[in-house]
Amino acid sequence: MGARLQIEIGLTVDGAERRLLVDTRSTLLDALRDRLGVTSPKKGCDHGQCGSCTVLLDGRRHLTCLTLAAAADGREVVTAAGIGPDHGRGGLHPVQQAFLRHDALQCGYCTPGQVCSAVGMLAEAAAEEVTLDDAEIRERMSGNLCRCGAYVNILAALRDVARSEGTG
Amino acid sequence: MREFAYEAVTDPEGAVALVAADPDACFLAGGTNLVDHLKLGVASPRRVVDVSRLPLASIVAGDDGVRIGANARNSDVALHPRVQADLTVLSRALLAGASPQIRNQATTAGNLLQRTRCVYFQDVTTACNKRAPGSGCSAREGYGHHNAVLGGSESCVAVYPGDMAVALTALDATVVVLGPDGERRVPVEELHRLPGDRPDRDTTLAHGELIVGVEVPWLPDGSRSAYHKVRDRAAFAFALASVAGVLRLDGGAVTELRLAWGGVAHKPWRARQAEEALIGRPLDEASVHAAVDLELAAAAAGPANAYKLALLRNVTWLVLRDLAGEGAR
Amino acid sequence: MSSVGSPLLRVDGQQKVTGEATYTMDHHTADPLHGWLVQSTVAKGRVTAVHADRALEHGGVVSVIDHTNAPRLADTDDLELAVLQGDRVRFRGQVVACVLAETPEAARHGAELVRVEYDEEAADVAFREAAATLRPDELDPDNDADTMQGDVEAALADAAHVVDQTYRTPFEHNNPMEPHATLAHWHGDPDSDEGHVLTVCTSTQSVHGVAASLARILGIDAGKIRVVASYVGGGFGSKGLPHCHDAVAVLAARTTGGRPVKLAVTRQQMFALTGYRTATIQRVRLGADQDGRLTAIDHRSLEQTSTSKQFVEESALVTRSMYAAGSRRTSHRVALLDVAVPSWMRAPGEMPGAYALESAMDELAVVLGIDPVELRIRNDTQTDPESGKPFSSRRLVECLRLGAERFGWSRRDARPGASRDGDWLVGLGMAAASYPANVFPGNRATVRALEPGRFVVEIGAVDIGTGAWTVLGQIAAAALGAEPDDVEMRIGDTSYPKASVAGGSSGTASWGTAITSAVAAFRKEHGDDPHPGDETTADAERSSDLEHYATHSYGAHFVEARVHRLTGEVRVPRMLGVFSAGRVVNPVTARSQFIGAMTMGLSAALLEESWRDPRYGHVVTQDLATYHVAAHADVRDLEAVWLDEDDFRVTPMGARGIGEIGIVGSPAAVANAVHHATGIRIRDLPITPDKLLARFDG
Ligand SMILES: Cc1cc2nc3c(=O)[nH]c(=O)nc-3n(C[C@H](O)[C@H](O)[C@H](O)COP(=O)(O)OP(=O)(O)OC[C@H]3O[C@@H](n4cnc5c(N)ncnc54)[C@H](O)[C@@H]3O)c2cc1C
Ligand code: FES
């Protein structure tokens, strides 16, 4: 393997600085999971079609399965494991608490992606100054499939959070 | 996925030089289409040139129109205040595409150049002239739900799947392209091509040409625009068919009309015959149907995709009816 | 039984919302090799050569295992699991090799570089009516292909009203969100070592089932295999039985000198390798008297199965006990095709079957001019029509009445197409549902005392998202007279006592019974003041009533559908399910099961279809962008409620199963609502815009 086929990158993952050598073919999702042991983002389809691998990348919700690790050099990744206060060490994010209260999950496989996506959505709505009514939440969360069919509970959870944040 | 060298470039000319010189090289932007294809084996470059960090992400509203940088993200374009207010069709088309996550990472250039979603194109174990020239077309006699009804050829019935380009076609936008010999401007209508006997070529761009931006003129005074997309799922699905429309009525008669259809051909389909038939006439359901039928005279559909003809007829009416109604308000 | 019935939140919720829950591929293993499957590109024939040289030259690739060099299995009767044992190809997509490499990237590319040559034979892959001639009981003698009571033809000839229609359902794929994956590690020699020699982490609905299957094919004692599934990202039947990738991983790991093998099935590969629901063609004939009482029911289902393994979808089963009628017949016929192996998918049989039956009932209501709710009430029965047994409890009529009341059914104008809102045609539809209350044999549990008042309860059950972990803890706590917090519930590992599959809506009932029995045995042995370390393991005591009663859960679905008159798009703004499912142990997780299954029913009604290309033999809509499952925007106001009841004839907790009833009948309710909105009856699922557009006038 020639040197150009591997590349050294730096990432901030849930608050921690990480440096690693990656295969240029490696996706950010595989680099996080297989190389850094960060398994909070899940692989549901590996082709951008389910949302399970969603993280916040430089603050915006993003699919890690369609991002080359090499292209993510220097970026900040926040996963559901580090989305709570103090990079997750200080407890759960309000979205996570609402998910628990409303049983907005079953198998839990789509859930870390749903949580990151929801946090991203709340920030987007605040920036756009739109009110998150039910229809808006459903549409804006449609990039995250849930085969267990927890949607109505996810909606209830996010309605709660949006209201308490003043965006709903 | 074959091994490739990865290079992130910092100036557009350098990017063009790298790719133009190497037939096995390609550009990478948001990656939402290219990385997909790398995994499927649909694309197997030896060199990937990452252009996503080029300073081409600005969206500048000027007197004549808006200039959108190649790297402007789909979500940023859709939510730009002037785009939302004055180029409704573009904002709506973008927001009807993909998912919020994908829109956050997909770029304007990458979106324009996304490739067909034909199931055979994506499955390297099947015949597909677009992916493997000369291997045959599996879609003609196969899964035909999405097949083209307009402009298809013996060798390919794939459709261009994107939404944004359909809106840009109705907006008479221009794509700004940088090549080894400098910049050129391509009307968006001439960017994508019909398959003919070269379905492997999606566009009229030469290898190594870099899209640097898109120029969208403002609509003439009094015109309104809209986008309507019909899909199998309520969200996060490609169009079965879509209609982008620009309309102005004066005294009940059509004085400005632009119609572009998505999901029905190898390129966004500008329905010029339908436009001409309606210009100067009052708008009603029968005349819209007649105009659409004129455009569809050359259509070819089988049992699996004939529904698209009905959709085009109905949705074109729906869009124009609603635009006319808004104008009246 | 205080904690039974209380709305306890999921015990594993925190791990799931942070992503810290460890699904199979999340397990850290030292120094693994990564596997990648190579699939056949012909549907039938023989592998004549596997050229691995280019793959082996690729950096990081360690080996390529094919039928010539794979370790031999002891038992190859199950052709789905007998992977890499011979050159025969029985379906397109079958595994013909596996690449092992140091990284997943290298393994994937290595798999692309393996070149396989075939001697291809003509394959039969298209499911056609005419080919479905085989009686399934010739394949599986336990299964009654046909039933017949009275003279159906004569009764139909005499009937005042007859409905005779054919309904079609498509191939469907379970598509749990977590793709199937297996991690296999041989750490001992089966011939000499004691204890576990093989540890398998796999995404399964049954750890003991996987251990038993692997033991059989490997020819070793199941006690030497440890199977772990701590978290499972859904299964919906597709993880009920081990599939070929489990066997591949175990075989591949045999060749690595003790290095573990991680093998993930891709989403695309799942469409060929991990089971699916067969398509069906069902003819239903109903005869009724003037008052709408059924005199004849005839339900015949044509299906297909694979030459590799004969799974039969028993679609007419639901009709055997749903309504009373003097003359009745059900039958199944299958075509044997060179295709991927079909298997369980949520409510196998009942789901497509109830779509056909409940659509036909709606058609009959229209013919008779009787309200569809009333028609079902008139045909209710308190004795199982086929076996003559009484039902342990059958409260279908109450479900129907409660649902009608809550949904505002009485305001429905019976005429189809009467209600319109702008471009949207609005309709209301309903359907009834039933699903057998299964209590599976072969369950045992262990109870152990910790410090005073605290206990550990162990059973080799699996929580695939049902909430079993939480619910079993509640059942154990109630039986022990302890608080749920004082019981540590351990599941998901064959180190714990034998348990049946998380499937057939049997989990809570079967495992809960074992736990209840084990607690009783523990108390008998150790009294009310046990010493720390006191322990009892006991088998589930099966209720003798199960033999004397017909046991089913029931439900009624109500749906509002809106159909766009110009685009053919269907939206479902309201959906209500009312269920009678025995005692609900935990209303929080139970409601999630009901609404989840209803969501899947809605998804099947409007979206799901796997399209098999008859020329190639595989499904070409093989990803989540072309095989649509419901997205968030498809699901609006959807609610589930249930009757407050218990059924102690089925289980000591009074519970029956709840996991599947929500998907039974819900597709028919959607189809019936679409008919009410438009006057158009779509008799083949899914109900997509193209089909409606083709039927619109003009
Ligand atoms: C599940 C899914 C659903 C989707 N649904 C929709 C939908 O409903 N509607 C829709 O419109 N789209 C949809 N998309 C497609 C999506 O919009 C495109 O993938 C995206 O816009 C591509 O942009 P990108 O920046 O990620 O491109 P990339 O993947 O980076 O690149 C795409 C192509 O453009 C080339 N390229 C990139 N930048 C340049 C440049 N500056 N000059 C020249 N060539 C360049 C690349 O070489 C590559 O060939 C969907 C995608 C997915 C994965
Ligand atoms: S794994 Fe990334 S979207 Fe499915």
Ligand code: FES
């Ligand atoms: S909780 Fe299982 S897929 Fe969403």
